[in-house]
Amino acid sequence: MPSEPPAGVADPAPARTPPPPPSQTDVVVEGIKSMIFDGTLGPGQRLPVEADLARTLGVSRGPLREGVRALSHLGVLETRQGAGTYVTALDPSLLLAPMAFLVDLQQPGGSPALHAVRRVLETEAAALAARSIDDEALAAAEEALAAVSGPEPVDPREFVEADIRFHQVIARACGNPVLAVLVEAFAGRTVRARVWRAVADEQAVARTTEEHRAILAALRDHDPDRARLRMGHHLLAVEDFLAGHA
Template sequence: MPSDQAEGATSQTDVVVNGIKRMIFDGTLGPGQQLPVEADLARELGVSRGPLREGVRALSYLGVLETRQGAGTFVTALDSSLLLAPMSFLVDLHHPGGSRALHQVRRLLETEAAALAARHADEAALAAAAEALEAVSGPGGVDPREFVEADIHFHQVIAQAAGNPVLAAMVEAFAGRTVRARVWRAIADEQAIARTVEEHRAILAALRAHDPDRARLRMAHHLLAVEDFLAERG
């Protein structure tokens, strides 16, 4: 395809993407609502059907639209976890040697999540965090992978208690991508699990005291220990 034609096709696709976004922003289309039929939408946006389909496909990849076989195309719930799915994909593609960088971003996100949770966490959230902590706090050993699962759940509860669904979705995106380093630490460092439990207890105490500064510091201390381990073993 000649370059001017390719640029024209891209431009028309952008018209579709921006046009549908505008329709969502101004309330013409809302979460769960079906898009107009293809011919009508193409006419409204002033494009042909080819670019329209490309634009719809692009917005589907981004979690904004979903096509249901035999039913049509709909606006999704526009849930933060859906809209941040491309970021999770980017994290998945991150070079394996970049684990420390991922943990640094994770620390920035989770320290603020802890501070917000200290302000907003209700009794149900505190109970859920305590339950995740107690699952690995009893006498006897614990399988490193089971421990990391409980660890991830503890952090997820805190992120959700922060009251910011975008922040919670971002924490979720990084949680699953740091599992390998967390399991590695639990296996390689015999004291890691015991220290992590104590660090979790300190975080939970700060949440119960509704002390944002202390919660932020306790979470930072906890996550820096993981980064130090990676630095020492890197």
């Protein structure tokens, strides 16, 4: 029989299984990221030739190509036919593109959660925009409103397109390119629910236009608090509709 440990002595901790070593593809991804972080590679720079880079990272050419392909999908690298592989401009619109893909994959039941995140992002974007929005952006926002403010009935899809343009103007005027990309990733992927609201609620178009006018007035006054509140009120109305028509 196995011997019992002496009284008062704790059982030895079970041996932990060490984590598996990183794959060679992971080594490539992390290695190229490190080269960008430490300044060895910068935006727009060409990667070393394949043989040299593989030797530097200590991998074979197959995993090197897979790692480069993965970073290309993430917007970090781009391969130019006949010219080699380059670091991109590392622009937020490229690096955050997978976020839009994630939003696209959400199931219909996830729509309220998407709209809640959109509200958090857009209320802050509106507050930031109110501080620095210029006349050109204000005119663009007014133009988006004017496109659907006539006496004639508005096609729901045309209205939602104008709605998206209005929100894009505000997002791009916020002065934070990362926030602007995130806003567009979420707002642009909620079109189906917004068209549905415009069709199902005959007062939605008039109400939305009125709410947009209130947001625009706060932006013209360069009033961040009022812009944040007006945008929050506007987007809560959309959430309330979705909650009542699940």
